[in-house]
Amino acid sequence: MDLSVVISAFSVLFLAELGDKTQLAIIALVAATGEVWSVLVGGTLALWIVSLAAILFGATLMRRIPKR
Numbered sequence: 887m888d889l890s891v892v893i894s895a896f897s898v899l900f901l902a903e904l905g906d907k908t909q910l911a912i913i914a915l916v917a918a919t920g921e922v923w924s925v926l927v928g929g930t931l932a933l934w935i936v937s938l939a940a941i942l943f944g945a946t947l948m949r950r951i952p953k954r
Contacts, residue, residue: 899937 903909908929916925 912925912929916922919925
């Protein structure tokens with residue numbers, strides 16, 4: 887595992903997510919339900935699944951499109 891790629895992916899995703907509608911929706915959900923841990927687990931799982939879909943899509947593109 888390349889640590890520089892991990893740091894790069896984390897940084898880009900962290901900055902992209904700051905203040906977006908997903909973050910605001912999670913804030914509203916916690917405020918409405920008071921279920922901090924449930925919202926944390928649900929939001930984390932959702933982000934993981936969306937990220938996995940993007941990774942699989944990117945890997946498929948890498949196999950089908952020449953690098954040039």
